[in-house]
Amino acid sequence: MENFSVLGFGHVGISVRDIARSRRFYEEMLGFKVVWEYHFPDRELLFMGNGSVVVEFLQTDSALADGPLNHLSILVDDVERAKAELESKGVKFETELLLDADLYPRGEKFAIFRGPDNERLQLEQIL
Template identity: 35%
Template sequence: MLKINKVHHIAIIGSDYARSKHFYTEILGLRIIREVYRQARQSYKLDLAIDDNYVIELFSFPNPPPRPSRPESCGLRHLAFEVADVEAAKAAIEAKGVEVEPIRIDEFTGRKFTFFADPDDLPIEFYEA
C-alpha cells in the first residue's frame, strides 16, 4: 500500500526571477536554503523554507508561457499558507504594497482566509489556523 508522508515541496516558475525572489523572501519572509544558477538551462533554482520546512522551489526559465487564467485554470489552483492571524498577515503584506482581497469565512470550517497574488498572478491564500 502506498503511504505518502507529507508534501515535500511546491515548484513555481517566475517570469522575472529578481521580482519573484524579492516577493517570496522580502514580502512573505521565506528563508533561502540555497540558490543555484544552472548555466546549461539559463535558469535559477532557489530553495525556500518556512522555519525548518523546505517548501518552495522557485525557478526562472527563459520565456515561460503565461498562466491561462486565474484561478480556475486547469492545474494548481492556488498556494495556501497557514497563519495564526489573517488580519495581521493581511496588514503586514499590505504595508509592503501587496493588494489583498477582503477577508472571507470558510463556510465549512468557519476559519478566516484571504487571497492575494505573487508577481506572476499566482493566487496565494492566507488561511487562519
C-alpha cells in the same frame, strides 16, 4: 498507503519569469529565506522556505497568464494581522477576509492576493 505516511507538502514548484523578482517579493513581503539554489546551463532553480512552507521557483520564459498554479496556501497564526501587514507593504488583496466554517473541524479564515508573476496566493488560518 501501507509503506509510508504523507506528512505534508515537501514543497510546491511554480514557474516564474524572473527568479530575482520572485526572490525579493517572497523575502520582503512574506519573510521567506533561501533554502537552496542552483544555476543549470539551461535553467535556474531557487528553493525558499518560511517555517514548514517550501516553494521551488523554476525560471521560465513564459508563465501561464493566470499564474502557474491555482493557488499556494500559506498557513499563518493570525490571518488578520498577516493581511494588515502585507497591505501596509503595498500588497493588494483580491478578497476580503473570508470565513469558511465548513472546512476543518472549526473552520478557516483566508484571503487571496497575487504574487509577482500573477500567481494566486492564499493566507490561511485554521481555527
